[in-house]
Amino acid sequence: MHSKASSWFKPNLLAKTFGIAFFVYLFFGFMLLPCLNTLTQIFTVKNADGVTDPLAVIRFFFAGNMPKYVWNSLKLALCLVLTVNIVGVSIVLLTEYFDIKGAKILRLGYMTTLIYSGVALVTGYLFLYDRDGILTTWLYDMFPNMDRNWFSGFNAVLFTMTFACTSNHALFLRNAIRSIDYNTVEAARNMGAKPFKVLMRVVFPTLIPTMFSLTVMTFITGLCAMSAPTLLGYDSINPEIVRLAGSSVADEAFPQARAALLSILLAMFTIILLTVLSNYERKGHYLSVSKTKAKLVKQKITNPVANVFAHIYAYVLFIIYMTPVVMIILFAFQNYPAIRSKTLSLSDFTLINFFGSQDYEFMTNRGKLKTRPDAISGLFANSDTVGGIRLSFVLSALAAALACVIVVVAVNYIFKNRSKKRSTVLEYSLLFPWLLPTILICYSYRTFFNSEEVWYVFHTNLYMRENVRFLIIMAYTVVKLPFALRMIKAAFYAIDEELEDAARNLGASGLVTFLRVKLPIVLPSVLAVFALNFNALFTEYDMSATFHSSYGKTYAMVIQNMCAEEGRDGYNVNASGRRCASTVFIMLVSGLILYLVYGVGARDLADRLALKEKRRKRREKIVARLRGASEKAAA
Amino acid sequence: MIELKDIVVKFGDFEALHNINVEVREGEFFTFLGPSGCGKTTTLRTITGFIEPVSGTVSVKGVDITHVPIEKRNIGIVFQSYALFPSMTVYNNIAFGLKVQKLKKQEIDSKVRAIARKVDLSDEQLEKAVSQLSGGQQQRVAIARALVTGPAIICMDEPLSNLDAKLRVQLRNELKKMQRDFGITTIYVTHDQEEALTLSDRIAVFNKGFIEQIGTPNEVYNHSKTEFVCNFIGDINRLESEVAAAMKLNPAQHHFVRLERIRVNRPADESELRLDGVIESREYYGLYIKYYIHVGSQTIKAIEKNDGINIYEPGEKVTVGIHPVDVMSYDAAPDAN
Numbered sequence: 001m002h003s004k005a006s007s008w009f010k011p012n013l014l015a016k017t018f019g020i021a022f023f024v025y026l027f028f029g030f031m032l033l034p035c036l037n038t039l040t041q042i043f044t045v046k047n048a049d050g051v052t053d054p055l056a057v058i059r060f061f062f063a064g065n066m067p068k069y070v071w072n073s074l075k076l077a078l079c080l081v082l083t084v085n086i087v088g089v090s091i092v093l094l095t096e097y098f099d100i101k102g103a104k105i106l107r108l109g110y111m112t113t114l115i116y117s118g119v120a121l122v123t124g125y126l127f128l129y130d131r132d133g134i135l136t137t138w139l140y141d142m143f144p145n146m147d148r149n150w151f152s153g154f155n156a157v158l159f160t161m162t163f164a165c166t167s168n169h170a171l172f173l174r175n176a177i178r179s180i181d182y183n184t185v186e187a188a189r190n191m192g193a194k195p196f197k198v199l200m201r202v203v204f205p206t207l208i209p210t211m212f213s214l215t216v217m218t219f220i221t222g223l224c225a226m227s228a229p230t231l232l233g234y235d236s237i238n239p240e241i242v243r244l245a246g247s248s249v250a251d252e253a254f255p256q257a258r259a260a261l262l263s264i265l266l267a268m269f270t271i272i273l274l275t276v277l278s279n280y281e282r283k284g285h286y287l288s289v290s291k292t293k294a295k296l297v298k299q300k301i302t303n304p305v306a307n308v309f310a311h312i313y314a315y316v317l318f319i320i321y322m323t324p325v326v327m328i329i330l331f332a333f334q335n336y337p338a339i340r341s342k343t344l345s346l347s348d349f350t351l352i353n354f355f356g357s358q359d360y361e362f363m364t365n366r367g368k369l370k371t372r373p374d375a376i377s378g379l380f381a382n383s384d385t386v387g388g389i390r391l392s393f394v395l396s397a398l399a400a401a402l403a404c405v406i407v408v409v410a411v412n413y414i415f416k417n418r419s420k421k422r423s424t425v426l427e428y429s430l431l432f433p434w435l436l437p438t439i440l441i442c443y444s445y446r447t448f449f450n451s452e453e454v455w456y457v458f459h460t461n462l463y464m465r466e467n468v469r470f471l472i473i474m475a476y477t478v479v480k481l482p483f484a485l486r487m488i489k490a491a492f493y494a495i496d497e498e499l500e501d502a503a504r505n506l507g508a509s510g511l512v513t514f515l516r517v518k519l520p521i522v523l524p525s526v527l528a529v530f531a532l533n534f535n536a537l538f539t540e541y542d543m544s545a546t547f548h549s550s551y552g553k554t555y556a557m558v559i560q561n562m563c564a565e566e567g568r569d570g571y572n573v574n575a576s577g578r579r580c581a582s583t584v585f586i587m588l589v590s591g592l593i594l595y596l597v598y599g600v601g602a603r604d605l606a607d608r609l610a611l612k613e614k615r616r617k618r619r620e621k622i623v624a625r626l627r628g629a630s631e632k633a634a635a
Numbered sequence: 636m637i638e639l640k641d642i643v644v645k646f647g648d649f650e651a652l653h654n655i656n657v658e659v660r661e662g663e664f665f666t667f668l669g670p671s672g673c674g675k676t677t678t679l680r681t682i683t684g685f686i687e688p689v690s691g692t693v694s695v696k697g698v699d700i701t702h703v704p705i706e707k708r709n710i711g712i713v714f715q716s717y718a719l720f721p722s723m724t725v726y727n728n729i730a731f732g733l734k735v736q737k738l739k740k741q742e743i744d745s746k747v748r749a750i751a752r753k754v755d756l757s758d759e760q761l762e763k764a765v766s767q768l769s770g771g772q773q774q775r776v777a778i779a780r781a782l783v784t785g786p787a788i789i790c791m792d793e794p795l796s797n798l799d800a801k802l803r804v805q806l807r808n809e810l811k812k813m814q815r816d817f818g819i820t821t822i823y824v825t826h827d828q829e830e831a832l833t834l835s836d837r838i839a840v841f842n843k844g845f846i847e848q849i850g851t852p853n854e855v856y857n858h859s860k861t862e863f864v865c866n867f868i869g870d871i872n873r874l875e876s877e878v879a880a881a882m883k884l885n886p887a888q889h890h891f892v893r894l895e896r897i898r899v900n901r902p903a904d905e906s907e908l909r910l911d912g913v914i915e916s917r918e919y920y921g922l923y924i925k926y927y928i929h930v931g932s933q934t935i936k937a938i939e940k941n942d943g944i945n946i947y948e949p950g951e952k953v954t955v956g957i958h959p960v961d962v963m964s965y966d967a968a969p970d971a972n
Contacts, residue, residue, distance in 0.1 A: 498715065507706040507735040508735045516731075523722075605765075
């Protein structure tokens, strides 16, 4: 009896069945069905007579002002492609290709968008250019007739997003330009080509594959823009979807179905663009055929006028990148009178924007001095802010970890069954969210799970009360799966197949091989993916705005509220100070994570052992010195 | 010791191994030699258990292990890339198999240190990361890791192929010495005929999934059984019809002579065929000189020891002597096995 039972019970088979069931549940339950539900919403709208009219929304679309949102988004995306590529290519050429004085400092400035982006960056720009912003205040003092609200609408969004979206150029185009074989440049020069011709005919063609990918990604970013249009006031698709999702039938005609239509339109644009991109990538564009590459030597700009112009251009860009960062850091340590008057002074230095609280003194209209006790509170003393940080921290960490675990298990399976169709199916199902705009996934979740009719979540309304947090985790996880898959799969490719054979030959089971041989190899990449996903989710805005409720008030929403507070209650210096402190805190967290990923995480075993040895020697030296000193003292 | 009987391996419809029969003796250094894609690695992987044959058996000491799981075969492997675990120190790499066997810490330690001493790895090197070692040291770690669990057989899959020429020769000698010291039955896979000839007790020459010949280095070199073996091992001259006719050789066959058997300007021997030729060109190798000699309608290659005196210039007339016993003849359409 016992032997029969043991032959029936196969742990591997059980694990496999459980794994397959989980992925089927995840794909159908949290990717396909909610989105299909959104699609059907468009065609199941009922007219005033209560009759289903499948084309009502589409008719409404063309009759109403909805095309304006689509056109605005397309206009933003198209302009953004142009401006981001101009600025992105400029910053890379200025720091990597041309010999510009102070290139290292310039590079640091251009890369600041890596440590603060999204809502933090937009609020940073607002701090400078808003109606009460530092620059606006200074300009207003000089030109009292100017419009204080000059920084809003399309131009403000385009300006902000141009500098916010060059992070990818700073990373990927930089790598591409650094991998150019310098011998090709020398060969062109040797054949008589002038520097500009070398740049256009030799250097640029090698950058085209990377630039093409960056262009497509920038276009999608522009199309799906959320935080900048919301905070700077520009009517585009995503903010409109969020607005419609929160609207009711009593206010306007079928808002949910209109939101669904806009989401599906975004999805269609995204799918077309990604198809173009993947077809382009599949054709294979190779950067270099050189076997022995020579390192790129920076090119001197020989024309003195062009050289001066390039330097001026480089430093103007540097100022644009750095000013919000510097101002925010400086004002984060200034007290509220200093923030109000936009003056910097050492005597006004304070940590109140971070820690503790103090009374707020103000003059009433009747000239009476009043005090609001504890009205000024720092970032970590304000329960609202701390709550947002805590919630974002927990949700982001859980989602980032979950995405990593799911992908690691899936990729291990995909590699083990490389030639089988089921591994391809699994891979494509994990890449599926890549085709859908984030807003579509979130909107679909919000509408689909906002009922007690979904059987596979045990008839629980996941949008209600605390349940929304689970919904946010699922949305965060699903949205981050494609990125995690691409990165972790690349790490698995680096594992020599013979390592697995060697481990098996030495007697290790599949699980032991995975845990002790493969996982330690891919762990730095997995941790990097975890950290980067966490970083992005910690301050993400789009999803938070869609799921916004008192139970799902994430850090980004708290920051947005601070902006709103400033606008609503006149000029609220406390919110402004806390917002500066928030941005500094985000920069610290992002910077720390990037350091851990690219600094500590990039160390291999040899580096770690060398570091350990160095520390040991340093310790021994200190001990020896102390011993010597004590012996001397004793003598 | 190891016996492969009628092994057939298929990948889909493609038959990679056709009825392979090999017997490796205890303590022997046995080499699978052949060009890329000939089936030598597939045969090795069949022995180690990574590939299961569609038919035939693999036996070790008379025990059929054809369907025994990899980890229970007690066969050590040294991989082409060495497959050292990059996230572990040298010590942990060697100890891996012992830890999997759940041996006691002390036992593991003593075994690791004992095998490390045997392969000449110091205690200091044991604490290093594998990436901090040279190619030769990494190879020693791979061998130590394969041997520490006490396998009955060790298999090596082109372990020298990633190294530069100088190190390859140096490590080849070390490998042979280690094999002799340990006395372990070794199966070695290579496409390098020089490596096979210098290391092996016996060689199996593979071609297109068949074994063309099994024999000692001398047998496969001097008494090649098939035209393929004769062409694959070492450089060789194929005698064209004019020369073959002059030697009265069977015209239905292909005839070959090794370069070192061609006698240039040597004293006449009654039994040999002497032909007049002109030096076309020469290659200077230091230890010897390789001549390209125009004889009749063909070019014959010959190797002469560099004595520093008898060095012939291009255009110089020479006599070429070929002894009939040095000619290896094969049917025109040789059939592999």
